[in-house]
Amino acid sequence: MIAPANHRPADYSPKTALQKKLINRPRDVVTESLEGLALAYPNLLNIAYAPPVVWRKDAPVKGKVALISGSGSGHEPLNTGYVGRGMLDAACPGGLFTSPTPDQYVAAMHAVEGGAGALFITKNYTGGLLNMGMAKEMAEDEGFRVQTVLVNDDVAQNDPENRRAMGATVLVEKIAGAAAEESRPLDHVAAIAQQVADQARSMGLALTGCTSPRIGYPTFELPADEFELGVGIHGERGRQRRMLASADAMTEMMLEPIIQDLGLTEGDNVLALVSGLGATPLQELFIVFRHLHHSLAQRGIPVIRQLVGNYITSLDMAGCTITLLKLTPELTRLWDAPVHTAALHW
Amino acid sequence: MTRDVTLEQMQHWLLHYADQIEQEQATLTRLDAAIGDADHGVNMQHGAEKMRAKINDLTDCHDIDVFLRTIAMTLISSIGGAAGPLYGVFFLRASKEAGPGDVISLDRLAQMFQVGLESIQQRGHARLGDKTMVDALAPAVEALRLATDAGQSTTEALAVASEAAEAGMLATIDMEAKKGRASYLGPRSIGHQDPGATSAYLLVASAAATLGN
Known part of the structure; x- marks a missing residue:
């Protein structure tokens, strides 16, 4: 026994251990995806x-x-x-x-x-x-x-x-x-x-945990009316658990600390990235981006470049991350330069 | 009473460790799921499989330093994450301390654990109390040194080292993580046993089960 009984992680029921994923053998997921x-x-x-x-x-x-x-x-x-x-x-x-x-x-x-x-x-x-x-x-x-x-x-x-x-x-x-x-x-x-x-800062929130195919059960489970604020991209819990709110209010909870930490002030131009964590529909990501754009415009901080979609994810976690980059003319020019990859191309 | 440790015993040690990791894989993963990213058991098992295959291949190895260096490189290239480099540098540094030959003294073994721990701390910057593998290894290293200097047998010295590692592992439950992924949770990491300290305890426990006489 390498962990005492009262601190042994709970055994998961067979029901939650049966993961619903399009995989063959869990150990082959990375190789077969490549x-x-x-x-x-x-x-x-x-x-x-x-x-x-x-x-x-x-x-x-x-x-x-x-x-x-x-x-x-x-x-x-x-x-x-x-x-x-x-x-x-x-x-x-x-x-x-x-x-x-x-x-x-x-x-x-x-x-x-x-x-x-x-x-x-x-x-x-x-x-x-x-x-x-x-x-x-x-x-x-x-x-x-x-x-x-x-x-x-x-x-x-x-x-x-x-x-x-x-x-x-x-x-x-x-x-x-x-x-x-x-x-x-x-x-x-x-x-x-x-x-x-x-010059870039980010903040994320999760509506669900995620399930790694090698493990088969979610990294954490949340009550229907709560979310995790301040999550990373590895299925870990956030800094705080909070009561669910409107998309606008939840977006503001991510945005405010970023603005403060970057020291953004009126007249700064930013690039905004709203990335889904893997299981959130684009529809919701655009709702987040909508508020982010309005809120920054009201502060006199225009979003002059943006990316909205699934760009950095955490398997099948629901939720999103917001990233702001304070732009300079040179960074903007380099952002606009041609790119030809599987996920970004212009 | 001999206090020597042979290359053959070291091979048994690490095969035993590989067995332990495979047996406890699910527990390591669940401990990590609670406060980390749930990969420690899977990654350590991958390293254990590669390590076992390597040991079985290494039939013409006659030097402890070559053996431990091979183990180090195998772990570094197979575990990934933080555990790969950290266990890797432990064995890399221990191999230099061991030197060539197929037998070492208990005193040298204690020294190997000491410098191995130091290299983990140099790379990982973790101190005692940060809720990491150091919390199991450091008490074990100290206990091993004291017992060795007191003239105890290899079996006795490693038994107290294993007990100290176990106590250190259990002490991580009440700690707030300062290093590694668990530290992202801040105070929410309290109340969970550290998975790295757990796999480190298993390493010392396996030594106690195999290196005595």
């Missing part, structure tokens, strides 16, 4: 499985800084959906909600490095940092040049060192990807990535 991705984008992506790496078909691009992003699976389209011209050169998909291993980064380096070094984009999680740190040491031992950028945009955490990465990850990858495509040197690309990370 196989499907490869078949869906034959002209865009190369995919290897041992270790798992997804990289753009035209890599290595000579003289271009390579952007490599690692992340657990279960956040699709992050990051595999962002591999392609104008964004990532390679993504290293880990297990479900599990950061990838160092050998995945090193394999990605060999596949995509074009002689100008690489930028590793890392989300601020203990495992992500540890594995990426080891990967950087291993790649540098092989003579590669590597810089890193840390994304930590979640204002639900009071301690900035402990802030999780959320939607800003997508914005960093898009904007740094555009800078790399302009053949800028590694220092510049890293500086722009850092600027985006520094």
